[in-house]
Amino acid sequence: MAKIKTGFFCQNCGYESAKWLGKCPSCNEWNTFAEEVVTKDDSNNKNDWRQDNGRQKTVKAKALHEVESSREIRVNAGDQELNRVLGDGIVPGSLVLIGGEPGIGKSTLMLQVGLGMKSLRILYVSGEESEQQIKMRADRIGHSSQNFFVLTETNTKNIFLAIDAVLPQLVIIDSIQTLYSPVMDSAAGSVGQVRQCAGEMMKFAKETGIPVFLIGHITKDGLLAGPKVLEHMVDTVLQFEGDRHLAYRILRTTKNRFGSTSEIGIYEMLGTGLREVSNPSEILISQKEGQLSGVTIGATIEGNRPLLIEIQSLVSPASYGTPQRTPTGYDQKRLNMLLAVLEKRCGFRMGTQDVFLNMAGGIKVEDPAIDLAVCISIISSMEEIPVSDKICFAAEIGLGGELRTVNKVDQRISEAEKLGFEEIYVSKFSQKSLDLKKTRIQVKAFAKLTDVFQDLFG
Numbered sequence: 001m002a003k004i005k006t007g008f009f010c011q012n013c014g015y016e017s018a019k020w021l022g023k024c025p026s027c028n029e030w031n032t033f034a035e036e037v038v039t040k041d042d043s044n045n046k047n048d049w050r051q052d053n054g055r056q057k058t059v060k061a062k063a064l065h066e067v068e069s070s071r072e073i074r075v076n077a078g079d080q081e082l083n084r085v086l087g088d089g090i091v092p093g094s095l096v097l098i099g100g101e102p103g104i105g106k107s108t109l110m111l112q113v114g115l116g117m118k119s120l121r122i123l124y125v126s127g128e129e130s131e132q133q134i135k136m137r138a139d140r141i142g143h144s145s146q147n148f149f150v151l152t153e154t155n156t157k158n159i160f161l162a163i164d165a166v167l168p169q170l171v172i173i174d175s176i177q178t179l180y181s182p183v184m185d186s187a188a189g190s191v192g193q194v195r196q197c198a199g200e201m202m203k204f205a206k207e208t209g210i211p212v213f214l215i216g217h218i219t220k221d222g223l224l225a226g227p228k229v230l231e232h233m234v235d236t237v238l239q240f241e242g243d244r245h246l247a248y249r250i251l252r253t254t255k256n257r258f259g260s261t262s263e264i265g266i267y268e269m270l271g272t273g274l275r276e277v278s279n280p281s282e283i284l285i286s287q288k289e290g291q292l293s294g295v296t297i298g299a300t301i302e303g304n305r306p307l308l309i310e311i312q313s314l315v316s317p318a319s320y321g322t323p324q325r326t327p328t329g330y331d332q333k334r335l336n337m338l339l340a341v342l343e344k345r346c347g348f349r350m351g352t353q354d355v356f357l358n359m360a361g362g363i364k365v366e367d368p369a370i371d372l373a374v375c376i377s378i379i380s381s382m383e384e385i386p387v388s389d390k391i392c393f394a395a396e397i398g399l400g401g402e403l404r405t406v407n408k409v410d411q412r413i414s415e416a417e418k419l420g421f422e423e424i425y426v427s428k429f430s431q432k433s434l435d436l437k438k439t440r441i442q443v444k445a446f447a448k449l450t451d452v453f454q455d456l457f458g
Contacts, residue, residue: 008033009191012219014227036192037185072258075170075211078116081267081276082109084305085238085251087259090170093209094258095202097176097231099216099224100240105249105269106215108137109240110172112273115143122147123168127154127178127188141273154188156181156200168210173201175215177225191227198230231255242269246362248283249274263303281308281419284361291389294381298373299394299412299424300365306408306415308392310360311370313377318354329359330374331366338375338397345401346450353382369406371397372425375449376456385457390422395430401449403427410434417441425452 008017011034015026020033074089083089086096100106107129114122115138122145126134131150138144151162156179163171173179179197180188187193198214205212214234217225224231231237235257242249251265266277277283285297285308294313299306318324327335335357339350355378359365373393380387394412396404405427406412416424417440428447446452 006035006037009036009227011191014191014195014229034186034190036190075120076117077113079113079276080278081251081265082113084303085253085263085265086236087256087263090211091235091258092211093205094211094236095198095205095214095234096211096236096238097214097216097224097234098238098240099218101218104240104242105267105274106240107174108141109251109267109274110174110213110215111137112141112143114170114172115141115145115148117170118145118147120147120169121149121167122170122172123149123151123163123166124172124174125151125153125159125162126174127152128174140271143273154178154180156197160200160204163204171201171204171210171212173212173214175217176201176230177217189225194225195227195229198233202233241364243362248277248362250363260303264305280305281415284309284363285419286310286360291386293384293386294377295389296373296377296380296387297389297392297421298365298370299392299416300367300370301408301411302367306411307363308415308419308421309363309365309370311373311377312358312360313374313381314356315353315378315382318352323350323352324354324356326355327357329362329364330357334368334371335374337399338371339378341397341399341401341449342375342378346453348379348382350378367406368396368404369394369412371395372403372449372452376452379453379457383457387456388423390420391425392416392421392423393425395425395427397449403429403446403449403452405430413439413441413443 008020010024010026010029010032012029012032013024013027015024017033023030024032074091077083077090098106098110111124111134114124124134131152134150149166149168151159153159153162176194176198177189180193181196181200184192184196201212201214219225236253237255239252239254240249241252247269249267249269251267253261253263255261266280267274268277296311297308298311299308325332325335339355342348343350357374372395375397376387376393394406394409396406398404409426409430413424421441423442423444425444425446428445431445434443
């Protein structure tokens with residue numbers, strides 16, 4: 001009989017200690033340590049998804065050149081935005097973790113995806129809702145499938161018994177924090193239980209080739225709840241983001257072993273579920289009457305997808321001694337750097353002005369290619385000179401006030417041309433990689449920021 005062994009784990013970050021500590025050395029949080037069982041006698045509580053019948057598995061290492069190459073097969077999720085984020089489909093045997101704030105739409109997204117894959121047998125395991133609640137959401141979405149099965153259970157042993165009975169081709173767990181394994185004595189949602197349950201699901205997915213989706217909660221800091229090892233165990237980590245007061249949601253990849261981590265998927269939350277947004281540039285550019293000062297259009301890239309977003313600025317004289325710098329959806333330090341360039345290299349007195357900057361549509365932008373659009377927007381608001389809504393910008397600003405080239409300029413130009421823009425301002429050094437004969441939009445290239453101001457504002 002195995003000896004019972006316990007340890008102390010931080011319930012915030014998963015740090016393990018042999019004794020109780022008042023303050024966690026890893027995350028510096030107070031009073032977060034709780035005692036949990038590490039090992040115990042599991043002779044009467046075997047919780048494996050299959051029986052080995054006492055056979056010993058032989059382990060033999062292979063040379064790399066002896067391993068046969070196989071073509072990567074992916075399963076179509078029936079959702080183009082999810083396919084794009086995952087890297088062109090679901091990989092068999094993959095373990096995918098989806099996190100997001102409460103009420104953002106994680107359960108709705110996975111229920112909608114499961115009901116849409118009518119050709120596959122789907123098992124939806126819920127530890128948070130009853131069967132009637134899931135049925136009500138499915139009726140609201142308006143989808144149905146004969147191959148969609150629902151199980152309301154939190155015990156992993158019973159879940160694996162149901163899997164043996166249903167024989168699904170895809171498993172959805174909602175959520176991993178509600179599961180508990182009889183192997184552990186700790187409560188559901190604790191660090192040890194989350195680690196144990198995720199480990200059992202990973203073993204099941206890898207040995208059967210059946211993909212598993214795990215829905216995860218997040219903490220008040222926006223991080224996935226549970227131990228950090230949870231993110232290391234899974235193959236893909238998706239973050240479902242968005243303002244609950246806005247209709248648009250962004251599905252972003254933070255880890256992906258089978259594809260890029262820079263792709264995003266955009267959805268619109270409706271009363272009938274989530275709608276895929278195939279052309280996000282239309283929703284990121286607001287409809288307005290007439291031209292307003294401080295509004296410009298910047299061309300950015302998210303993964304392989306070009307987006308045109310609207311940048312709004314409001315510049316007014318500072319009422320207090322220290323001017324305010326308030327960006328929304330943009331980096332604070334980047335804004336301070338651009339304001340310093342405008343004052344030092346271009347002669348604008350920004351030290352006496354309050355600057356408010358907003359990325360329309362609630363999107364967060366980190367692409368430096370919108371630097372030029374931000375600077376033009378700020379000066380347009382400061383001088384009360386509107387910029388034509390048929391002009392967009394794509395260039396990075398250097399500390400010397402020079403325009404630096406950005407990647408994938410041709411894709412940005414094509415997107416602007418498709419949406420009916422007439423002019424695009426880029427760096428002079430981007431012309432080497434462009435074929436201007438194939439573009440109907442007028443491409444204006446400059447070397448310095450001051451030259452752009454002279455061309456626009458005179």
